Amino acid sequence: MADQFNYDNLFSANSREAPPGSVRHSKYDFAVAYPDPDNLPLEDLIESVRSGFEREGRDLAYYSSASGDPELRKLVAEKLTRERNMKVTADDMVLTSGSGEAIGILIQALTDPGDVVLVEEFVYLGTLNQMRRYGADVVGVKCDDDGIVPADLDSVITEQIAKGKKVKYLYTIPAFQNPMGWTMSLERRKQVLEVTGKHGIPIFEDDCYADLRFEGEDVTSFHSLDDTGRVVYAGSFSKIIAPGMRMGYLVAPKPVISRAWSFKSGGAVSQFTALTIAEFMKNGMQEHIEVQNQALMVKRDAMVAALGENFGSSVTWIVPQGGLYIWVKFPKGTDLNAVQEQVFEEGVSYYNGSQFSPTGEGSNYLRLCFGHPSTDTIREGIGELAKILEKIGTFSG
Ligand SMILES: Cc1ncc(COP(=O)(O)O)c(C=O)c1O
Known part of the structure; x- marks a missing residue:
């Protein structure tokens, strides 16, 4: 193969190395804020x-x-x-x-x-x-x-x-x-x-x-x-x-x-x-929004129920009246940032609070998105999440 042209000395001072990221998906993906592909108005x-x-x-x-x-x-x-x-x-x-x-x-x-x-x-x-x-x-x-x-x-x-x-x-x-x-x-x-x-x-x-x-x-x-x-x-x-x-x-x-x-x-x-x-x-967008919102409510309910069944009272969450996210709070000192990659490898993905914080604090919080996965996936996945966190000693139910 011919030597490749080298741009290293040509980049502007403002440019940064930021390759178009490929998103990694786990079996139970509560990280991505995507809609459910099955609900798109194709x-x-x-x-x-x-x-x-x-x-x-x-x-x-x-x-x-x-x-x-x-x-x-x-x-x-x-x-x-x-x-x-x-x-x-x-x-x-x-x-x-x-x-x-x-x-x-x-x-x-x-x-x-x-x-x-x-x-x-x-x-x-x-x-x-x-x-x-x-x-x-x-x-x-x-x-x-x-x-x-x-x-x-x-x-x-x-x-x-x-x-x-x-x-x-x-x-x-x-x-x-x-x-x-x-x-x-x-x-x-x-x-x-x-x-x-x-x-x-x-x-x-x-x-x-x-x-x-x-x-x-x-x-x-x-x-x-x-x-x-x-x-x-x-x-x-x-x-x-x-x-x-x-x-x-x-x-x-x-x-x-x-x-x-x-x-x-x-x-x-x-x-x-x-x-x-x-x-x-x-032609149809308003009806689509109403159908989509009904589906989102069912998923929200499934996630809230699964959290209730799998996590003890030391874990709390905000029940949203819309949108895509449930914000879950673990006891102070819990480090959901440190175990995020391991939990991902075991099949469940989420974002932890420190990723959304200007100061990097908040690793005892996690954001779970209920928009993309099906209700079955939500039920199973939240159960899995509790099991994995218990197994690695991050949480005890
Ligand atoms: C609060 C908020 N603003 C803006 C965006 C960007 O969305 P888009 O560029 O797809 O409109 C997002 C995407 O998740 C978001 O959560």
């Missing part, structure tokens, strides 16, 4: 492609509008107005490759190295990684079952300002938080708005799980509680259709959108996907 999506293309397929000959398909933006704006009480139009948003891209470009637009950014004490790993990548000093705020604790938020901000730090924004996942599963109450949302308002700090609301409610009353969005443009909002089709669609959106005041947009690479999102989703939104 027939409806095929029909959506057909009808969309019959009407507008020839327009694929052109590059689409920079902000993404105007019709899909209009449909999303109507949905947000109807369901999240947001006063927005198609012009207030840009379509992105999943909400991950929305988060990434907003972080880049608002973060200089050393800036303090606030997050819930355990937070979605993808956001945490992106914040770290752009040099943010990520600081966690205490939470309880109702969401962010306002008094802690206030003292964290005051402390950071006293240290001479610039606190740029609060990132929050208020509905079916990843990984903790709770939904922030209305009262808390108002208090969080008040505390951040007092310090002149904007809120970045990541609402990607809002549609996955299978129980209880909806809580209105942060965005709807503010009329000053202080709340920036991201949403996604990953959790209501499929992550493979790679479609999300960022809603923000124009100057913020325009700065964030400048970090977007590759131009507008796929018009193929946008057209398909717009058709699906008009």
Whole structure:
């Protein structure tokens, strides 16, 4: 074989070695936040492609509008107005490759190295990684079952300002938080708005799980509680259709959108996907969400029951009213990080709390996702998890 060309001296100072990861799956996979492949609306999506293309397929000959398909933006704006009480139009948003891209470009637009950014004490790993990548000093705020604790938020901000730090924004996942599963109450949302308002700090609301409610009353969005443009909002089709669609959106005041947009690479999102989703939104998406949520509730119940049967009273968990996760707390001192690889080798995967923590604390917690596995797999797998943890001495039932 010919000698291979060497790029080593050519890489930019900013580039990092980050090979596209291949996800490892175990027999009982409670780590991945995927939907159940058996619940995907494939027939409806095929029909959506057909009808969309019959009407507008020839327009694929052109590059689409920079902000993404105007019709899909209009449909999303109507949905947000109807369901999240947001006063927005198609012009207030840009379509992105999943909400991950929305988060990434907003972080880049608002973060200089050393800036303090606030997050819930355990937070979605993808956001945490992106914040770290752009040099943010990520600081966690205490939470309880109702969401962010306002008094802690206030003292964290005051402390950071006293240290001479610039606190740029609060990132929050208020509905079916990843990984903790709770939904922030209305009262808390108002208090969080008040505390951040007092310090002149904007809120970045990541609402990607809002549609996955299978129980209880909806809580209105942060965005709807503010009329000053202080709340920036991201949403996604990953959790209501499929992550493979790679479609999300960022809603923000124009100057913020325009700065964030400048970090977007590759131009507008796929018009193929946008057209398909717009058709699906008009024909069947709401019904699909309802069916999917029913299935998620059955799985949540199966996981809660299995936890009850297999773990003693020293282990506790939050029962979520929607979303994909159960957040389980083991006694202080339990190290679920140290045994994660061994448990994986024995057939069960999870993420432990330290992976979601800005400080790396919390290895006595684990996040179990009930979206992807079947109810049988959930029942068996939680039993297996208890057996393995008992066998290796991490837990005694
Ligand atoms: C809270 C949160 N935000 C954003 C994302 C990113 O999702 P996507 O880029 O697929 O929209 C995820 C994915 O799990 C998530 O949990």
